Amino acid sequence: MRDPHFQPAPLSDPIGEVLHMLRLTGTLYCRAEMTAPWGLMFPQLIDSMMFVIVTSGHGWLQMGNEAPQLVQQGGMVLLPHGTPYQLLSAPDVEAEPLFDVPVEKVSDRYEIMRHGGGGAVTRATAGVVQFDSVAAKRLVSLLPPVLRIDAWDSDDGNWLQSTLGLIAREASAMRPGGETVITRLADILVIQAIRAWLDTAPEANLGWLAALRDRQVGRALALIHRRPEQNWSVIELAREAGMSRSAFSARFTELVGQPAAQYLAQWRLHLARAQLLETRDPVGVVASRAGYQSEAAFGRAFKQLFGIAPGGVRKLAA
DSSP: OOOTTOOOOOTTOHHHHHHHTOOEEEEEEEEEEEESSOEEEEOOOTTOEEEEEEEESEEEEEOTTSOOEEEETTEEEEETTOOOEEEESSTTOOOEEGGGSOEEEEETTEEEEEEESSSSEEEEEEEEEEEOOHHHHHHHHTSOSOEEEETTTOTTHHHHHHHHHHHHHHHHHOOTTHHHHHHHHHHHHHHHHHHHHHHHOGGGGSHHHHHHHSHHHHHHHHHHHHOTTSOOOHHHHHHHHTSOHHHHHHHHHHHHSSOHHHHHHHHHHHHHHHHHHHOOOOHHHHHHHTTOSSHHHHHHHHHHHHSSOHHHHHHHHO
16 A cells, blocks of 8 residues: 655656665664673574664674774664674674574563673664565665665764664663653664665666666656556657657666566566565455456466465465
8 A cells, every 4th residue: 555645756857766765664673782702693584674873882794704804983884685793892703593592572572682701892773674565675785785884984873873872872772662762763774775876886877777777767667666557558648758769778678688578577577476475365356456357367477487486475475
């Protein structure tokens, strides 16, 4: 169901519209207080994004065989693909599996952890979040394995420092409703970290992201994302983009990597898959929304793209 307060971004800002779709579904937030020596091993989480914000002290981030990275107070690490990692008080400390460490449950989605050997204190806020939008998931799939933001080095340090300061104050006081404030602020930081990457990373100007930034092709993409149920033709999309059909088709394929009609068909199928997982609507109804006149034709196209029949996806959601 569409948010009644949703205000569509201007069609001249398709990147902004995709960012607006980054509505997070938080599965777990944790306020951790660790005393040296300490080490935590975070497992791989499929279809999830993990983050940790150091609100006081410091920690060392260890990913696989890579060299450990120091995360100072005011630093944030975002792992968009749920990659396993370790957070340590020192590079040579042994880590304990996260789920073996006792926690105090504040609510279904918020907990407090105290862990370590009694030495110097490090405090952090960590979380696991997911996205509920097909566009958002595509954007997240393009992000690098790790995004890091340092409040002291970033040009955007003011907003980061102030937001981190609010999180630190709420975490230390834990007044009534504090967990709600922390989770909302943490969600803002996740979005801001992605925005910072989009503004600065060279790879953010390639492929689908470059197409979103393109004034004409980006407008067509925004229309497809906003009204996927509409029976768009290439001629109509070209007209909306202010281009001839041939010029639009060539530019769309060059930037996106596939023709506009194929992109629209696959986009609808991705939306249909999300509906099969998240609703109990009959397969025929989902097929109709995806623009198919028959359930059989929908099933063939769906299986060709995902390698599984619509009914098989529905069973996964059961």
